[in-house]
Amino acid sequence: MKILLICNYKPGVGGISGQVELLQKHLHKEGHTADIFTTKGSAFWRMGLLSRLRKEAKPYNVLHIHCCSGWGFLPAVVGVMVARRLKKQCVLTYHGGGGEKFFDKHPKLVHHFLTRTNANIVLSGFLAGVFEKHSIPAVTIPNILDLNDNLFRQRDALNPKYICTRAHEPLYNIPCILKAFQIVQSARPDATLTLVGDGSEHENLVQMSEELGLQNVTFTGRVDNKDIFSYLDKADILLSSPRVDNMPVSLLEAMNAGLLVISSNVGGVPYMIKNGNTGLLFESDNPAELSNKMLWALDNQNIALTIIRQAHRKVDDYRWENIKDSLYQIYGILS
Numbered sequence: 001m002k003i004l005l006i007c008n009y010k011p012g013v014g015g016i017s018g019q020v021e022l023l024q025k026h027l028h029k030e031g032h033t034a035d036i037f038t039t040k041g042s043a044f045w046r047m048g049l050l051s052r053l054r055k056e057a058k059p060y061n062v063l064h065i066h067c068c069s070g071w072g073f074l075p076a077v078v079g080v081m082v083a084r085r086l087k088k089q090c091v092l093t094y095h096g097g098g099g100e101k102f103f104d105k106h107p108k109l110v111h112h113f114l115t116r117t118n119a120n121i122v123l124s125g126f127l128a129g130v131f132e133k134h135s136i137p138a139v140t141i142p143n144i145l146d147l148n149d150n151l152f153r154q155r156d157a158l159n160p161k162y163i164c165t166r167a168h169e170p171l172y173n174i175p176c177i178l179k180a181f182q183i184v185q186s187a188r189p190d191a192t193l194t195l196v197g198d199g200s201e202h203e204n205l206v207q208m209s210e211e212l213g214l215q216n217v218t219f220t221g222r223v224d225n226k227d228i229f230s231y232l233d234k235a236d237i238l239l240s241s242p243r244v245d246n247m248p249v250s251l252l253e254a255m256n257a258g259l260l261v262i263s264s265n266v267g268g269v270p271y272m273i274k275n276g277n278t279g280l281l282f283e284s285d286n287p288a289e290l291s292n293k294m295l296w297a298l299d300n301q302n303i304a305l306t307i308i309r310q311a312h313r314k315v316d317d318y319r320w321e322n323i324k325d326s327l328y329q330i331y332g333i334l335s
Contacts, residue, residue: 001333002033004057006079007066009038014225015167016066016095018249022144023064026320032333033060039075046074053082062089062331065117068096073109080113091330093121094138097244097267098171100130107134119330123247124268141326145252145318151229152312153258155236158297158304160184160191163235163259165228165250166242168199173264175208176241179287182212184294191216193239196231198222232257237297243284245269251279252318255311260304262293278311 005024009017020036027034037056039049057063065079076092083090092114103110111134114120120138122128131138162181166172174195181193193214195205198221209217223231228250232238238254240263247268251261261279263269273279280297282289297304316322328334 001062001331002060003027003035003062003064003331004060005034005036005064005066006039006053006075007036008040008072008075009036010040012224012226014228014249016068016072018225019095019143020066022146022320026144026324030324035060039078049078050081053078054085057082057086057088060088062091064331065090065092067092067094069098069102072096073102073113076113080116084116089332090117091119091121092117093123093141094127094131095123095246097126097242097246099127099246101244103130103134110134111136121327121330124271126268126271127246139326139330141323141330142318143247143249143252144320144323145249145256145315147256147315147319148229151233151257153233155258155305155308157301158236158260160188160237160294160298161194161235162191162237162239162294163194163196163231163254164239164241165196165231165253166240166248167197168195168202168205170201171242171244172199173241173243173285174201174205176264176285176287176290177239178205178208178212178214178217180239180241180290180294181217182214183287183291185214185216187295188298189215192218194218194220194231194235196220196223196228228253229257232259235259237262237294239290239294240264240269241284241290242266247272252315255279255308255315258308258312260297260308261311262290262297264290273311276307278307278314280307 024034063083067076114136122138185191238259245267264284265281275281280293
């Protein structure tokens with residue numbers, strides 16, 4: 001089978017691009033041809049996108065589009081148009097927690113393109129509900145996680161070593177974490193916080209950290225996705241505070257590495273994490289509640305360590321071996 005993966009691809013950054021890289025790798029391992037076509041580029045470059053994709057897509061059996069909201073919907077537009085023109089099988093995976101707002105704002109655009117695919121894939125029950133609301137068919141297949149049992153570190157105790165691996169963009173609401181850390185540090189002066197990543201809010205976050213008088217805060221800057229686990233291994237608790245989200249792989253990576261995950265209770269996150277069982281959830285943009293969870297984990301070590309073990313077992317659901325049959329059925333591949 002020859003599959004062309006279409007998305008706003010950028011190597012080594014995780015997110016949608018990371019998932020596309022993983023999918024390509026596993027398809028190659030099983031003897032299929034899988035190549036990536038990126039729709040990312042300058043406005044001038046994008047002027048010839050349709051003709052360029054139409055030419056490149058001709059040898060492939062399946063066009064598998066990966067898209068999200070805003071400009072991230074561009075792969076859906078050009079991918080569906082080319083697939084229909086060439087009469088190719090068209091599969092679309094919708095990523096991102098902003099789907100509900102985007103669908104409500106652009107219902108005709110979304111319905112026009114997403115009802116012209118052969119199959120739509122969503123990553124969580126959250127987005128499945130959004131698709132159902134707009135009468136668009138979809139099947140739920142979660143993200144792939146490359147599990148490596150050697151990356152798991154059994155912690156005998158949790159230290160106040162916190163980490164966040166989300167991009168420094170408004171969507172991910174890093175200021176909530178900084179405010180919560182200020183509260184935690186007043187009770188635990190030995191607490192540390194590592195912020196892995198970069199983005200449009202990076203300089204503002206550095207300035208905010210200084211204004212709050214925070215100590216022991218490390219800004220790493222951009223880190224290649226393959227190096228994330230080396231940072232996770234040095235921490236004990238992962239923090240994530242987005243206002244909207246779908247199925248963040250960063251939480252699964254932390255669960256795989258043996259960290260306790262504390263996340264805002266938004267979008268598809270509660271479909272991944274059961275509060276008090278496989279992680280801790282707090283209401284979005286509530287630094288006081290987040291700080292309470294951060295300190296609770298230190299004061300209730302036995303329960304927190306049990307949660308970590310249960311979360312680590314849960315990530316098995318995201319192995320390629322447990323996902324591929326559902327995907328192959330959509331592709332028309334007999335596994």
